[in-house]
Amino acid sequence: MAAEDLSYATIRELSSRLRRGDLSPVELTRATLERIERLDPQLHAFVTVTADRALADAKAAEAALARGGHASPLLGIPVAYKDIYATRGILTTGGSALLADWVPDADATCVMRLQRAGAVMLGKLITHEFAFGIQFPGHRFPAAKNPWDLDRMPGGSSSGSGAALAAGLAFGALGSDTGGSIRGPASFCGIAGLKPTYGRCSRAGVLTLSWSLDHTGPMARTVEDCAYLLEALAGWDPTDPASSREPVGDYVTPLGRGVRGLRVGVPREFFFEGIDVEVEKAFEQALAMLRQLGASVQDVQIPSIQAAGANMVIMLSEAFAYHEHDLRMHPERFGEILRERLLAGGLITASEYVQAQRLRARLRGEMADVLHTVDVLATPTSPKPAPTFTAVYDPEYGFPRGNTSPFNLTGLPALAVPCGFSSSGLPLSIQITGRPFDEATVLRVGHTYEQATDWHTRHPKV
Amino acid sequence: MTLEELRDRMRAARIEIPEHRLELVRRLLTDALQPIHALDSRAVRTLEPAVTFDAERGRDDHGR
Numbered sequence: 001m002a003a004e005d006l007s008y009a010t011i012r013e014l015s016s017r018l019r020r021g022d023l024s025p026v027e028l029t030r031a032t033l034e035r036i037e038r039l040d041p042q043l044h045a046f047v048t049v050t051a052d053r054a055l056a057d058a059k060a061a062e063a064a065l066a067r068g069g070h071a072s073p074l075l076g077i078p079v080a081y082k083d084i085y086a087t088r089g090i091l092t093t094g095g096s097a098l099l100a101d102w103v104p105d106a107d108a109t110c111v112m113r114l115q116r117a118g119a120v121m122l123g124k125l126i127t128h129e130f131a132f133g134i135q136f137p138g139h140r141f142p143a144a145k146n147p148w149d150l151d152r153m154p155g156g157s158s159s160g161s162g163a164a165l166a167a168g169l170a171f172g173a174l175g176s177d178t179g180g181s182i183r184g185p186a187s188f189c190g191i192a193g194l195k196p197t198y199g200r201c202s203r204a205g206v207l208t209l210s211w212s213l214d215h216t217g218p219m220a221r222t223v224e225d226c227a228y229l230l231e232a233l234a235g236w237d238p239t240d241p242a243s244s245r246e247p248v249g250d251y252v253t254p255l256g257r258g259v260r261g262l263r264v265g266v267p268r269e270f271f272f273e274g275i276d277v278e279v280e281k282a283f284e285q286a287l288a289m290l291r292q293l294g295a296s297v298q299d300v301q302i303p304s305i306q307a308a309g310a311n312m313v314i315m316l317s318e319a320f321a322y323h324e325h326d327l328r329m330h331p332e333r334f335g336e337i338l339r340e341r342l343l344a345g346g347l348i349t350a351s352e353y354v355q356a357q358r359l360r361a362r363l364r365g366e367m368a369d370v371l372h373t374v375d376v377l378a379t380p381t382s383p384k385p386a387p388t389f390t391a392v393y394d395p396e397y398g399f400p401r402g403n404t405s406p407f408n409l410t411g412l413p414a415l416a417v418p419c420g421f422s423s424s425g426l427p428l429s430i431q432i433t434g435r436p437f438d439e440a441t442v443l444r445v446g447h448t449y450e451q452a453t454d455w456h457t458r459h460p461k462v
Numbered sequence: 463m464t465l466e467e468l469r470d471r472m473r474a475a476r477i478e479i480p481e482h483r484l485e486l487v488r489r490l491l492t493d494a495l496q497p498i499h500a501l502d503s504r505a506v507r508t509l510e511p512a513v514t515f516d517a518e519r520g521r522d523d524h525g526r
Binding site for chain 1: 468471472475477479483486487489490491493494495496497498500501
């Protein structure tokens with residue numbers, strides 16, 4: 001396998017080669033570190049590269065493989081973590097000047113679980129400032145760039161995670177998602193990203209943006225790789241108050257069962273407002289493919305879907321509550337855009353916050369009703385492809401309305417999967433959403449579609 | 463939300479935002495609060511403030 005192919009190999013392929021002994025974890029890790037050293041200076045996906053740690057992890061994986069008996073498919077697989085996940089003894093900045101020197105004394109639960117599964121830690125991936133701001137020119141941490149077009153954003157806030165995976169700098173990554181921060185970068189970077197059900201994956205040790213909307217989850221180049229990562233991540237964590245005791249399923253085995261007989265619902269209202277023509281065309285073609293694969297597709301109604309704006313009210317209010325002390329004591333240590341967004345949260349009244357939660361309950365109920373009649377929902381992940389930095393840096397650029405936040409409000413599992421390219425070569429994406437804790441069906445639909453197309457096999461010229 | 467209302471809220475919350483950024487904040491809040499202000503609060507059932515899914519009930523009622 002050529003070096004380039006190795007960089008874009010899947011976890012399944014790598015795991016098989018590592019077990020056969022025709023590739024060693026140390027070789028794989030060295031090749032990946034060399035690629036990071038060569039490409040990351042222009043991509044800025046990594047804040048910290050933990051080369052020594054990666055090689056130590058790789059050697060430990062090599063020894064475990066030699067001993068035999070270690071069943072984890074992640075053994076020896078190089079991965080990286082969004083820099084809001086605490087890592088013991090390793091700088092964790094949150095993309096913020098406020099935490100530029102913070103070295104945690106414990107790992108986040110998700111980090112601990114992937115490391116226990118034998119993953120190799122490559123380093124920490126840049127995040128938008130506290131998972132909500134944007135790194136403007138002159139920020140202490142430069143913004144990650146989109147490997148498909150360096151003049152464009154990779155999405156956010158898991159910007160480094162999206163960029164690193166698209167550029168073949170890691171084989172799996174952790175993201176976090178409060179309004180779409182896993183699925184947005186997955187959409188803009190042409191990779192897969194899963195926001196699991198609220199409570200499925202632990203948030204312990206992850207910097208908070210909004211307690212009731214924050215989700216952690218996997219990002220990878222294929223749906224199957226997301227499933228492998230989810231199997232290691234999912235499960236009850238007593239240190240996360242929102243963690244669920246719902247038993248963890250088998251996410252990989254059901255992937256091959258296809259979609260014949262499954263019912264796909266398409267909510268047309270809200271999700272197609274302001275949509276790019278090429279995004280809509282790619283989405284309709286994806287629906288046609290799902291029909292061809294045996295699924296039935298029908299339009300569905302979610303009467304209160306316009307209430308999805310409540311997500312922003314809740315996020316702003318909770319984010320202000322989390323950051324208020326630092327905002328008042330050290331306002332200069334926040335980027336200007338983030339500071340204003342957070343301060344806006346302090347201007348929302350208690351009554352408005354409560355009403356937003358009430359709207360949320362209504363939306364949850366309606367989506368639950370719809371998911372009695374269909375097995376999954378399908379929507380475009382993002383209404384438009386990745387924007388340019390020039391557009392985003394314009395002071396008049398508003399906070400974009402997304403198709404992802406309704407599923408943070410409702411806590412439902414939602415997956416972004418590549419579904420085409422724009423005429424200018426930018427990735428497009430379909431979002432599959434399912435019932436609470438039914439990640440298996442969501443992944444199965446995504447995997448079946450993905451394997452019937454070749455979008456996920458295309459890679460940027462970096 | 464008018465700029466005057468925004469300034470009133472800033473005074474009440476003891477929050478300062480540069481004058482040249484007020485219009486952007488006003489727009490952000492106006493968009494975010496639109497569904498809240500459109501709500502007939504009497505028409506919405508009682509609710510719990512956090513999203514959690516009960517493991518026992520989840521399979522039948524999809525988390526409600």
